[in-house]
Amino acid sequence: MSVIPASDSSIWIKRFWWLLAAVFIVRVGLMLLFVNGADLIGDEAYYWDWGRRPDWCYYSKPPMIGWMMGSIGWLTGNAEWGIRFAALLLGTATLVIIHRLALVLFDARTAFLAAVLVLLTLANAALNLLLTIDAPLLLCWTLGLLIFWHAAQKPACNLRWLALTLVIGFGTLSKQMMLAFPALMLVFAAFSREDRPLLRNPRMWISILLGMAFIIPVLRWNQQHAWITLEHTKHHFDTSSLGFSRWLGRTGENIGLQALIYTPVTFAALVAAMIAAVKLRRQISRPVLFLLLASAPALACFALLSLRQRINPNWPAAFFVPAFILGAAWLRGVSPFRLHPGWERWSLRIGGALVLLAHVGLVVILTTDLKAIGKLADMRxxxxxxxxxxxxxxxxxxxxxxxxxxxxxxxxxxxxxxxxxxxxxxxxxxxxxxxxxxxxxxxxxxxxxxxxxxxxxxxxxxxxxxxxxxxxxxxxxxxxxxxxxxxxxxxxxxxxxxxxxxxxxxxxxxxxx
The missing domain is CATH 3.40.1010 (Cobalt-precorrin-4 Transmethylase; domain 1)
Structure with missing residues (x-):
C-alpha cells in the first residue's frame, strides 16, 4: 500500500470536501431546474402513492421506498422538490461513504480518485436526480461495506456488529438485492486468512441472522398475497430463444449500457483492475481482496446472465461500488498494482466530457422546446x-x-x-x-x-x-x-x-x- 505524508493526506481530504460542496451546489441548481422543467417519472409517482398507504411490502418491492415517500410527503406537503432533494441527499451521503471506505482501505489520494470516478458517471448523475429504490439500497450497501470492514478490524466490538445488523436489515427492507450482502461477508471470511476466525465469531452470525430477520414481515405479507412479489420477480428471468444475430445484439446492448452509464474508459479500467487482482491474487493485500470478492464474483454472474437475457442496468449497481474503489487503487498503482497514469487521465477526461455533455444537454433541453421530444416528453x-x-x-x-x-x-x-x-x-x-x-x-x-x-x-x-x-x-x-x-x-x-x-x-x- 502506498503511504502518503499526513500533510499531503490532509490536502486531498480537503479537496474532496471542497469538490463535494461545489458539486452539491451545482446539483441543487440542476434539481430546481429539473423540478421546474420536468414532472415526476412514473416510478416516482407510483412509489409516492405507496407512501400514502404504509405497509410491510408492496407488489414488486419491500417497503422502504414507500415509507420514505410517505415521510417526504408528510414533511414537505407532497412537494416535488422534496422528492428530488431526498434523492440528492441520499446520493451525496453514498458518495461520502464511498470516499470514507476508500480512505480507510487505502489513502487520501486514492479515496479522492474513487469519489471523482463515481462522480463522473451518468449513473451517479441519475441517482442524484431521481428517487428510486436504488438510492436507499446503495446507501445501505456502501455503509454495510464500511461497517463490516470496521467490524472485521475489531471483531469483539458489539456496537459495530449491532450497527451492521441494522444496516443489513434496513437494506433488506429497501431491495431484495441486500440479501446477497451476508454471502459477501461469508465469502470474504472464508478466503481471507486473517479473517477466518470471523467464521467462528458468534457476533457475525448473530448480525447476519438478525439483519436478515427484517425480511420476516415482508415474507408474511407475501404469504397473505399469494407470493405476488416472488411471482413478479420471476418474470425478470423469463427468456426466449433468439437467433444468433439477435442474441449477439442483446448481449452487446447489455455490455454497452453498462459501459455508457459508467463511462467507457472507466468501465474498461474497472474490468482491467478486477482481472489484474485475480492474476495477482497471491500478492494482493487484504483490502484489495475485500474489494475483489465484493465485486468480481457477482459481476461475473451478471455477465453470464447477460448471455441468457436482457439485464436492467441497475441490477448490478451495488457491486460496482467496491469495483470503483478497486479501480481507483489500480489506477493509482497501489501495491501490488503498477501505476496507470494514462488510464487515469483518460478515465477522467472521457467521464468528465460525458457528464458535462449530459448536464449541459439537460439544461438546454429543459429550457427550450426540445423538452417536448423523446423520453422527456413522458415526464411533462x-x-x-x-x-x-x-x-x-x-x-x-x-x-x-x-x-x-x-x-x-x-x-x-x-x-x-x-x-x-x-x-x-x-x-x-x-x-x-x-x-x-x-x-x-x-x-x-x-x-x-x-x-x-x-x-x-x-x-x-x-x-x-x-x-x-x-x-x-x-x-x-x-x-x-x-x-x-x-x-x-x-x-x-x-x-x-x-x-x-x-x-x-x-x-x-x-x-x-
Whole structure:
C-alpha cells in the first residue's frame, strides 16, 4: 500500500470536501431546474402513492421506498422538490461513504480518485436526480461495506456488529438485492486468512441472522398475497430463444449500457483492475481482496446472465461500488498494482466530457422546446393534466361521493394521484383481471358501491361508453370531455367520463382466487 505524508493526506481530504460542496451546489441548481422543467417519472409517482398507504411490502418491492415517500410527503406537503432533494441527499451521503471506505482501505489520494470516478458517471448523475429504490439500497450497501470492514478490524466490538445488523436489515427492507450482502461477508471470511476466525465469531452470525430477520414481515405479507412479489420477480428471468444475430445484439446492448452509464474508459479500467487482482491474487493485500470478492464474483454472474437475457442496468449497481474503489487503487498503482497514469487521465477526461455533455444537454433541453421530444416528453404534461382533471372532478354533481379511476398503465393512476391538487385516491382498472400492479392489491372500486366515478381513459376517443364492463357496472356512463396537454408535436390526452351509481364491481385477487 502506498503511504502518503499526513500533510499531503490532509490536502486531498480537503479537496474532496471542497469538490463535494461545489458539486452539491451545482446539483441543487440542476434539481430546481429539473423540478421546474420536468414532472415526476412514473416510478416516482407510483412509489409516492405507496407512501400514502404504509405497509410491510408492496407488489414488486419491500417497503422502504414507500415509507420514505410517505415521510417526504408528510414533511414537505407532497412537494416535488422534496422528492428530488431526498434523492440528492441520499446520493451525496453514498458518495461520502464511498470516499470514507476508500480512505480507510487505502489513502487520501486514492479515496479522492474513487469519489471523482463515481462522480463522473451518468449513473451517479441519475441517482442524484431521481428517487428510486436504488438510492436507499446503495446507501445501505456502501455503509454495510464500511461497517463490516470496521467490524472485521475489531471483531469483539458489539456496537459495530449491532450497527451492521441494522444496516443489513434496513437494506433488506429497501431491495431484495441486500440479501446477497451476508454471502459477501461469508465469502470474504472464508478466503481471507486473517479473517477466518470471523467464521467462528458468534457476533457475525448473530448480525447476519438478525439483519436478515427484517425480511420476516415482508415474507408474511407475501404469504397473505399469494407470493405476488416472488411471482413478479420471476418474470425478470423469463427468456426466449433468439437467433444468433439477435442474441449477439442483446448481449452487446447489455455490455454497452453498462459501459455508457459508467463511462467507457472507466468501465474498461474497472474490468482491467478486477482481472489484474485475480492474476495477482497471491500478492494482493487484504483490502484489495475485500474489494475483489465484493465485486468480481457477482459481476461475473451478471455477465453470464447477460448471455441468457436482457439485464436492467441497475441490477448490478451495488457491486460496482467496491469495483470503483478497486479501480481507483489500480489506477493509482497501489501495491501490488503498477501505476496507470494514462488510464487515469483518460478515465477522467472521457467521464468528465460525458457528464458535462449530459448536464449541459439537460439544461438546454429543459429550457427550450426540445423538452417536448423523446423520453422527456413522458415526464411533462402531468401537472397540467392533473389540474384539468381536478376541474372535472370539482364540477361533478356529487363531488363528495365521487371517486377517481384511471385506465391504462399504472403510471396514469399514479401521476394523476400526485398532480391532481386534491391528491385523491385513484383506482385503476386492469382489463386482464390479474394483479399487475399495487393498484390491484389494494381494494378496488368494490368498496365504493353506490358512488359515482370520474373515469380517465388515455386517448381522445370516447369509447368507454361501449365497454361492457362499465356499462354493466354503472347505472349510466356520460362523456364529459377531453384533457389535452400539447407537448410539441405530441400531446398528453385523456377522455373523461362520469360513471353514475356504481352497482357492482368484480374485485381482483392475487393468485386469481
Amino acid at each position: 404534461g402531468w401537472k397540467e393534466a392533473g389540474i384539468e382533471a381536478q376541474k372535472f372532478l370539482d364540477r361533478v354533481p356529487r363531488r363528495e361521493n365521487t371517486f377517481v379511476m384511471a385506465l391504462g398503465h399504472r403510471y396514469s393512476a399514479a401521476e394523476m394521484a400526485f398532480y391532481m391538487p386534491s391528491h385523491p385516491r385513484v383506482y385503476r382498472w386492469e382489463p386482464s383481471g390479474t394483479v399487475l400492479s399495487q393498484y390491484e392489491i389494494w381494494p378496488g372500486p368494490e368498496e365504493r358501491i353506490g358512488s359515482d366515478a370520474l373515469i380517465l381513459e388515455p386517448g381522445s376517443y370516447a369509447s368507454l361508453a361501449q365497454n361492457e364492463v362499465f356499462t354493466a357496472a354503472f347505472e349510466k356512463i356520460e362523456f364529459l370531455g377531453t384533457i389535452r396537454v400539447p407537448l410539441g408535436s405530441q400531446a398528453l390526452e385523456f377522455s373523461v367520463f362520469l360513471g353514475r351509481n356504481l352497482k357492482n364491481w368484480q374485485p381482483v385477487h392475487a393468485g386469481g382466487k
